[in-house]
Structures are given as structure tokens and as C-alpha cells.
Amino acid sequence: MSAKSSTSSRFALHIALGLVVVATLIAVSPGIGSQKIGVVDAWRHLFDTESRIHIIAFQLRLPRAIKALVAGFTLALAGAVYQTLFRNVLATPYTLGIAGGGSLGALIAIKFGFVATVLGYSGDVWCSFLGAGIVVCLVFLMARGRRHISGNTLILGGVTIGLFCSAMMMFVTYLADVRETFFIVRWMMGSLEEIGNERVMGMLPPLAVSWVVLLLHARALNQYEMGTEIATSRGINAGLLQVICVGFASLATACIVSICGPIGFVGLIVPQAVRLMTGRDHRILLPAAAIWGGAFLILSDWLSRLLPVWYASLVSRDIGAFPLPIGVMTAVIGAPIFIALLWRAHR
Amino acid sequence: MTNDDGLLQVSGVHFGYPGRPDFLGPVQLTLAAGLVAVVGPNGAGKSTLLRLMAGLLVPRSGSIAVRGQRVHRMNSRNRAKKIAFMPQHTQAPPDLVAREVVLLGRYPHRSYALFDTSEDLRIAEKALLTTRASQFADRTLDTLSSGEQQRIHLAAAIAQKTELLILDEPTSALDPYHQLSIFGVLRALCSHRGVTVVVATHDLNLAGQFADAILLLRDGKPLSYGAPKEVLQPETLEAAYGVRFHEFPSEDVSRPWVLPTGQVDAVVS
Secondary structure, three states: OOHHHHHHHHHHHHHHHHHHHHHHHHHHHHHOOOOOOOHHHHHHOOOOOOOHHHHHHHHHHHHHHHHHHHHHHHHHHHHHHHHHHOOOOOOOOOOOOHHHHHHHHHHHHHHHOOOOOEOOEOHHHHHHHHHHHHHHHHHHHHOOOOOOOOHHHHHHHHHHHHHHHHHHHHHHHHHOOHHHHHHHHHHHOOOOOOOOHHHHHHHHHHHHHHHHHHHHOHHHHHHHOOOHHHHHHOOOOHHHHHHHHHHHHHHHHHHHHHHHOOOOOHHHHHHHHHHHHHOOOHHHHHHHHHHHHHHHHHHHHHHHHHHHHHHHHHHOOOOOOOOOOHHHHHHHHHHHHHHHHHHHHOO | OOOOOOOEEEEEEEEOOOOOOOOEEEEEEEEOOOEEEEEOOOOOOHHHHHHHHOOOOOOOEEEEEEOOEEHHHOOHHHHHHHEEEEOOOOOOOOOOEHHHHHHHOOHHHOOOOOOOOHHHHHHHHHHHHHOOOHHHOOOEHHHOOHHHHHHHHHHHHHHOOOOEEEEEOOOOOOOHHHHHHHHHHHHHHHHHHOOEEEEEOOOHHHHHHHOOEEEEEEOOEEEEEEOHHHHOOHHHHHHHHOOOEEEEOOOOOOOOEEEEOOOOOOOOO
16 A cells, blocks of 8 residues: 555545544534434424424534534644644643633633623633733743743743633632622633624634644644754744744634633543544644544533433432533543553553 | 865854854865765764754854855755755654655655655655665654664655755664665765765764765864865874774775774773
8 A cells, every 4th residue: 555545545534534423423413412302303393493492403502512513623623733842742722821821811801891892802802812822922932042942841831821820810710709700610610601603603713714724734743743953954944833833723722712711631632542543644633633622522512411411310300401511521531531541651 | 175166165154052152163165066974073063064054053154055055045945955954863753654754755845735746655665765664664663773763764864855965973873784785875876866965974984985075073173174085094083083093904095994093091980
């Protein structure tokens, strides 16, 4: 089998498999939730816009699945890019402090009422961008004066800034009243609840630009993995590649954090797990990680809504249909997977 | 130390890391086309000079030009089409497949295409054959010995299809058979494809047997540059390395064998 057919057929196989899985999840999602509605029954009401089933299936569940797809796609893509750029599997929007900066910005906006819309984006979105941007600048400033940025320096710096942001978020929460505190705590757990479709649509332009830019750098990232010297000798400007990729991965992360809150583990475990399937070729890894990230978050969202229902039926009590925060769900699923991946790597 | 027919001109080059005094220079020489070996003791500046020639480091002063074009002013893509560089150590991920590593050498020629073309594949296969690495092309790097990995990285540099190939100790992990094989390949690249090869090595005899010219560095400056017979003089080598050398006759009188015979006092605490 030639290497060409090998690479292109592996690309086709992995992307097709991922797309089939995602398409299936999206197709099934109108039938998944606390209210028992069959998948076929849901699709029968596709054009029955007045019916309760249509509203639940196609105005609540389907958009929610698409939001999960968009968020998971973005976080896993950003995680895969960070892991390559910093040559460290722990490099994610969270370990680098970028999600922390974005979250802190959004919390400050929520607490202090910066909600005015500017250029189509509300104050919390702008504050999230600003927070993430400040963290990116701080992390890069720490490496200033060096020929190339050391991955470990950035991660240590990012972890420190992330911890600082966490402390500041606690302080903002401390200043909040009971109602604000409830909202903030729920937001910090990560959530797909109460996100208006228009907010997601508003995020699509910067997200789409970020996705395209990151995916277009797949071949350059293949070179970057060989080491800075080899990459430079093959025409890659390693410093510029770092700035572009960190910049757009951070922009995309800030977009998601500003609307969903911090959702951990997607950017950490999905790229690592997908790398085991696809290998290291970023032409396959990046799109596959993004697609599987979307699938992972759709599944996590299903579980976050179904587990309380299953628990209620198990204990025969009506505890309401409150879904678990999706950030909690991704942590519950992601932590054991991450430990399993670590165990496998050190076996 | 100059040759007007030179491919690579190094003019008044000084180099030092930021905040530190000059580590290399002044270097003023013209390297003729062919196989040029750069030798010298540890810390003499061999790797630094090679990185300056490859455009990976920027000189503090002076300039380096390939066929009259300044290396540091070239567009990075164009430079990558002219100059390939192979470092002594790479950071290649261990789970990369060897053939993929070689195909990465084609990047400067196909940077916007998603997949490698049939021409890329043909060139990569040929490079693998050239370095006698075809038999392990489908294995991951972590299953290969250091010497086999060096042959894979050399194949990637050859697949880059440049007129100047800069190699930092490409045979340091190879057994004698493969050392001779690789230097034979480098010799053939010069003779048959017109590639100029600049190779840093600690093996004076490999340099003497295969190189058209040898550059001997000491303390960041060229001590001698010329044909093997001119440079591999026991007195010159002793001045560079600080140990005595003996010259032994070889079949080709222009390519002597040399061996260090002096003693270095051992300090054992």
C-alpha cells in the first residue's frame, strides 16, 4: 500500500467514521431527554411546528446538540493544537490559564453588569475575549527575549495565571449576592443551558475563522513536531506559527467559554484518545479530534440529562428534571479516561 | 582561504548569543561546491557555523550568501528549497512512522497540498533507498536504533531536494559499515546530482577520505581550510586539538590517514 493511498485513505476513513457518528448523534438527539419522546416520533413532528413534541425535539434538544457539537469541536481542536505547540499533552485551554482568563472576564461582566451589546456581542463576551487575551499576552511576555518559547515555561506560567484567575473568581463570587452567587456557581460548572441560539450564531464567524486557520496549519504543525530547527529549515517561521495558532485557538476557546462557561477535559482527553486512533499526522488528527470532540460533548450532554432521570426512577422519587452541569459530566467521564491513557502510556 | 568559484560565501561573520560576547568569528571564507567537512574540537563552533549557514541563526555581523543570495534575507520557503539541514539530535515524536518522517522533507515543495503527490512519494522512496533505510520505512521511530533513525532523517534531508545539504554529525551513531555507506552517498550526491554537502564530523579520517575540502575550526575561528592533505597535517591538528597526531600513508597520497597518539593526563578524584 503506497503512503499516498495510506494517508488519504486513513484521512477518508477517520473523517467519514467521525462524521457518521456525529450525524447519528445529531439525528438521534431530538429523542433524547428527560421527557420520553421516541426518535421516530420526534422526527414525525418535524414540520408540526405547533406541537409540544416539535418544540421539545427541534427547538430545544436539536439546537442544544448542535451547541454541544460546536463547543466540543472547538475545545478539542484547540486542545490538539496546544498539545502540539507546547509539546505537552497537559497543554489545554485550562492548563494554560486561557479558559481561566476568559471565565474571569465573563464573571466580572456578569457581576458588575457589563451587558451592553457592542458590535453584536454582549459585554460578557467582550470581557471573556479580553480576559483570555490578557492571559495569552501575559504568558507570551513570560517567554519574551527567548528565541523560541519553551513549552514548559508557558505551561507553568499558564497554571500559575489559571490559579490566580480561580482565586479572583472566588473573590468575585464572594462579592456577589445569593442570586448572583447561584448563577455564577452554575456558570462556572459549564453549561449548555439557557444559551440562546442567536448567541451561538453570533459566535460562528470568529469560530469558523479560527477553525479554518487552525486546520490550514496542519502540515506546518507536522513540521513543528520535528523540532524547531528542522521546522525552520523547511520554511516554517516557528515563532509566527506559535503566535497564530495560540492566538486563534485562544480566540476560539474564549468564544466557547463566554457562552458555555468553562467545560474541562474535552481539550485534554479527546485529542489524546484520537491520536491513538489516527496517529500524529495533523492532517488527520486535527479534524478527527474536532469531530470526536463534538461527539464527546453531545454524549456528555445526553448523560448529564439522562442520569438524573435514571436516578430518579431508580430511587422512585420525583427529583425534577434538572440536568447535571455538563462541566461536571465531562469531568466524571474524562478523569477516568485520562488516568487510563496515562496508565497505558507508562505501561 | 577563498575561492571565487564558491557556492557559499561567509563574509566577516561574528556570532554570539544575546548578552554574551562573540562566540564565533570572524569567519571569512568561500566554500567551493562539493563535499566540505567541518572538523574541530568540542566547542569550536562547528554546529553554530552550520546553523548560521542554514539560516537558523542570525549573525551578529557579516553575511552568508548562497550563489550571491544572502541566506538571512531569503524568503523562508525559498531558503528551504535551496538549503536542507539535519541537526545532530531531533525532537521527532517516537511514534512517527519512518516513511512519514521522510515525506515531511517534501514540505517546502508542497506546502499547500493536503496530501503528498506521487512525485513526493517517488522522491521519498528513492531517498530511503539511497540511505539504505527502505527495509524499516514502515516502522515507528521508537523501534529503530539511533543509527537507523539517523538514516531516516538523512533520507528526509535528501528528499528536500536542495542544492546545499548541511548535516551536523550525521554519522555519530552509525557503525563503520554505515558510516562509509553514508559518506559514499554524500560523495555520490555531490558527484552525480551537483549537491554541495557541508558536514560536521569528529571523524578526521572519514573527512579525509571523502571530502573535497576540510574546514578546521578552533575557538570559533577557522584554523585551516583546504584539501585534506593540507589540513590533516599533524602540526595543524595538534594546534587545534591539543594532542599529538601521526600521519599514516594511504593509497591516495592526497588523502592521508591520521591518528591521535599523544596522551591526555587523566584526573581521577
